[in-house]
Amino acid sequence: MAIRTYTLAMNTKPMLLKYTILCVAAFILLLICGCGSNTHKDEAAARIILEDDLGRKLELKSQPKRVFAFASSMTEMLYAVLDTSTIIARTPNDDYPAAVYSKPIVSNYPVDYEQVLQLKPDLIFTVEGITPLDVAERLGELGVPVYYQKYRTVEDVFTGMEKIGQIMGREKEAHYLADSLRKEVSSMAQKYKNVKQPQQVLAITWKDPIYVYGQNTIFTDKLRILGAENAVKEVFEQPYPALTREYILKLDPDVLLGGSKEKLENEFFGLYPELRKIKAYQNNRIYDPTDNLQSRPGPRIVESLRELEGFLYP
């Protein structure tokens, strides 16, 4: 068919058109051949069915060999559990561990579908709330399944770690790491088991308007382990609710997290001078947690607990 088109073109059409037609024909031919061989391979391979933390069912052609994460915390998880050669990309925000810088950057917001397809991942890991569900559905249609995890407690992170191990054929490594981290957490919990008066801690994520870590975040569980409590007791629908000055005045937290004393003096208490009445300000208990450590539920969670411990029991 291609050859016939070619001869016909040669006799009647100018040179440029002739070559174009030839190229298109060759391309179509190539495409047909390529598709054919792929289908054969697929049918031969065994299929794996996964269910992620959101209850979404995913189908994999085989055990994934090329993966990456859409969330920085998840990238840290992958680096802790996987053979690093199976991690094929990073998002623009990923900065830990340092080895991550050697991987190509893939845009996670907005997701560049073409770029993702070009990387040919077998599976993408992400965390609830980071990747919109419709993006995951679209990627699924394009043949790239997206696996979600969600965490409410520190233990959830360790279980998540083990699940990643199972999916990627690294059960032993994942289990070993998770267990050693569990031990450290439980010894910390043991140490602060009998704290008489738990300190009330408020952690702000944004200053204008004021947003804080709510009750239903992993932060609450971290404080529980350290014998302290999230000052926000009310359970809001959002993990990070917006609060008023009056609400915070009523909470009257012992400890305030969210920035250095100088920074908060300028940007928080300068804006809301009324809040200088809270105990945390009066007793100078204001601390600046490392953002990428506290906000990422990953293998460095024990490290983040240590940092909090330093603030709570100086």
Place this chain on the structure above:
Amino acid sequence: MIGRSLYFILALLLIVVVLGLGLQVGSFEANAATIWDAIFHYDANNTTHFAILHLRLPRLLLALVVGASLAFCGYLMQAMVNNGLADPYLLGTASGASLGAVIVFFGFVPVSMAGLYLPSVFAFAGAFLVTLVVVILGYRKRQLIPSQMLLAGIAMSSLCTAMVGMLTFLSDSEGKLKSVIFWSMGSFERATWQLVAYPAVTILLALLFFAFYQKQLNILLLGSERAQAMGVKVAQTRWVIMGVVSVVTGFAVATSGPVGFVGLIIPHVTRAVMGTTGRGNLLFCAFAGGFFMLLCDLLSRVIYPPAGLPIGIITSFFGVPFFVYLLFKKNYNFRG
């Protein structure tokens, strides 16, 4: 005439009632007796008293003042361009303020400098700059041409909105987006006694000034040619209105963000109640705007405690049905 005075008294009464109710809503339990105590027997060590006097009261007063300012400016703008669709943001104030504040939030300048909270300062500057551009574009043949200004305002607003959109899209942090929401829909949570002072003083001065100017304003509604024939200096009046509106709206927006809809709907309510050319229209408009804003703020906090829904959402939800009702009412018409 007696009817109109009654409306004034009614508006004042309603303001006092909503103020009283508003003072009771918050995280600390407070009833009428607590509020009485907080105001007349203030105890510095009582946190509830502190919350009522230093958090709730300034907040309510800010809502009152900003509502009054926006309604007042809306009335002036509608009179100036002789069109019922005009609102105080026609000069690009709202989007200019948003852009100014967003520039600070996205880290181009520090958030505070020498004790000044820069988002508000930049919002004011943004509002002022955009208004200036709109005025320059609307200035032809040595006078302000309302239709030119309208178009220039729309164009500048679109430009600023696009820039805010671009900055938002390129943002790397979710928190910044929350600030952008605030700066596009408004809130009174940042109110302090110092903050209330700026818009309060401006609106009071503006009201006083226009008490002597109401007549010219009414004649302006007849159209610029007839107004000119009746001895009103149209060009000069437009400059005065423009200047007052830009300053009053600027302060309102810089303190509370651009709250929508109040400046559009309340002037219509005023004319429906008081007549198109009533003598006390501007004052009543300010009262009605203040009352409406107080009510919306109270509703926002009752519906969605503790922080309250962005105020712009409430003003639209409750304002639009009423506005539609007004439009269908037979005996109301923009020019009376």
